[in-house]
Amino acid sequence: ANTMFGAAVLLGFINLLMAKEDTCDLYATPGQSLTLPFAYERLTNSHILEWVHNNKTIFYRKGKVSPGKPEDITSNGSLVLKKIELSSQGIYQVHVLHPSGTSAKTWTGRLCVLDKVSKPQLSYTCDFSSMAVNLNCHVTKPEGLVFSWTLDKETLKSETKQTLSISLNHLKGERSFTCDVANKVSKASSDKVRPTCPPLLSFKRQTVMAVLAGGGGLILFLLFVIVGLCCLLRRNKSQTSPRDKGELRMLSLQKQETHSVSPEHENNHPTEVVTPPLKPQPSPRTYYQNVPQLEVQTENSPPRVHEVPDRPQPSPVPKPRTRNFQQVNT
Known part of the structure; x- marks a missing residue:
């Protein structure tokens, strides 16, 4: 039982030491100057003064100062920190001894260095x-x-x-x-x-939620109506029989034939419009050549009655005028 009691006391002491290391006694910002809160009013030059930072001696005076500087210590033995840096944080300890070597006063404190907060x-x-x-x-x-x-x-x-x-x-x-x-x-x-x-x-929350619910229901109803109409149109289109489709196609073709006749179709049926052939008119030269012949016929033979041919005859071949004069002389 005594062993367990001793272990519990030791564990409590260790936890207290760890809590001491995690907490800060002093706070400072980078660049700040700080005087550590220690004072021994009966301090004289015959006393031994030592400052330790993180287990390292940074000031020692026993008649003369080494290491450190005399201006780093106040008249009551406090340490002055100038232009604090992040490396300045840690545990500081001070020991004051009588000339006989006995302890006069001690102090321990932990310094934490924090940045200034920015404007939020x-x-x-x-x-x-x-x-x-x-x-x-x-x-x-x-x-x-x-x-x-x-x-x-x-x-x-x-x-x-x-x-x-x-x-x-x-x-x-x-x-x-x-x-x-x-x-x-x-x-x-x-x-x-x-x-x-x-x-x-x-607006109240219930009112807003009711408005949203009503708008959502209306949109859903419209979607159902649109889908139903689309299905109905597709069904009617699919029920159209092939026979009805064929009759509609024949009617459209007949309508196209009655309203549009191509020029090629008119050339392929010339018998629909019959025009009588025109009689060729003799040229003035042909008429002139036929005049002597008519005169010869009136002198030597009885007049002839020329019959008009039913069909157009080819125009006569023109004869030279000298030959006509020979016939007249004979």
């Missing part, structure tokens, strides 16, 4: 489904930061998250919001934002 950017969205306004506090590296919200200069103590949701019923009139972010070394606030949502969101 506040944005919002109007959520139609939940009938609320969702606000978001944007900031780089939000890990380890503390968020707070202000509504009309009144801090909302219960809201400590990066986002905030407010019902539209609480937004009647102009309401202004700001968000603050902070860490152990700095704090920053956003600009004021006045959320404005569309008028549709001012």
